[in-house]
Amino acid sequence: MLAVLTVVTLIGWLVDDREVLGVNLWEKPLKFAISGTIYALTWSWIIGHFTRWQRAAWWAGTVITVTLAIELVVITGAAIAGITSHFNVSTPLATTLWSIMAVAITTLWIATFVAGIALWRNPGADPARQAAIRTGVAISLLGMGLAFLMTSPNAAQLADFQGIAGAHTVGVADGGPGLPLLGWSTIAGDLRIPHFIGMHALQALPLLALLLELGARRVPVLRDALVRRGLVLTGAGAYLAVVGLVTMQALRGQSIVAPDALTLIIGATIAAASLAAALAVLAAGSRRGRTPVAASGGGSSS
Incomplete structure (x- = not known):
């Protein structure tokens, strides 16, 4: 899903010249899509080498991917709507989107922490x-x-x-x-x-x-x-x-x-x-x- 969103945001960045805060509205979704995809792929590679705590690591990796996807969907949706996604509490919709992102970001950190614990339990x-x-x-x-x-x-x-x-x-x-x-x-x-x-x-x-x-x-x-x-x-x-x-x-x-x-x-x-x-x-x-x-x-x- 992250790879698909990366392609979508890249196409949008190339063909749509609308701006939010002085920059192309697709620039932010594209950056997050590339960064999130690389991050998820890296964790997939790391978890693939685990010999212990494999189930916990798999669930943590799944949560990492899902939360990254949720964050990217919200950012992309806000861009299409022509509004900022981060820190925006100016309307009920904007507040809801930012709240969803805040929960996703916190969950991502916790999942990464859990995966990190599993990593330390795996000898290299x-x-x-x-x-x-x-x-x-x-x-x-x-x-x-x-x-x-x-x-x-x-x-x-x-x-x-x-x-x-x-x-x-x-x-x-x-x-x-x-x-x-x-x-x-x-x-x-x-x-x-x-x-x-x-x-x-x-x-x-x-x-x-x-x-x-x-x-x-x-x-x-x-x-x-x-x-x-x-x-x-x-x-x-x-x-x-x-x-x-x-x-x-x-x-x-x-x-x-x-x-x-x-x-x-x-x-x-x-x-x-x-x-x-x-x-x-x-x-x-x-x-x-x-x-x-x-x-x-x-x-x-x-």
Whole structure:
């Protein structure tokens, strides 16, 4: 169903030029369709490797898919009606749609949490992959939780209530200039950024683990599963730090495209610390001189 909705929203985006808050009304449904489909497919892949808690994981995965579909249907319906979906309580219909979405979003977080518990109860054959998936799920839950920062009415809305309670941007009203397709504000802070980056740690960190496995074919030190795990954990730490940085940046009302000196210094510190940690992991692996572990093999014990 998510794949079908992705195709529908893509067609709408290509042929319908109507706008809501200054952007194509199909842009938001399309973004959510792509993101939701990737998220559901990732969980399907993860759950397919479970050897324990399979029934609980299957139900959690089903709930994840259904809640994503419900959210996307509401967003698409609101777009077709020419109204905003998030934070809109201006009419009984808008309030009902937003309430449905709020329940779906909360249920999605709970289902992901349950699937995460099941994941931690399943041992992985490869320690690097296991570390990547576990940390990816944990950071993803954090990223999803950051969405709740957007749901409270801001000072301007409280001072002059117009039926909107909550906002993506910090410092200006929603609907200003933004990055193509992503829509992230280019003039103010945007809380969608840490939400998006955090949520998709679920894909980024397992992808890092897979890239390291591919690299092991040419780089001998990467054949050690403990080295790959160390690099994955380093990447996870850096990823979490970046989520924290862009959250701070958004809350300060600063656009992602206009970082100030403080943001740049913190970003450079994260990069330098991550590089140093990665080099330390590689050096330790070289010194150990242990028998290499095949990239696709069972991995060594920790």
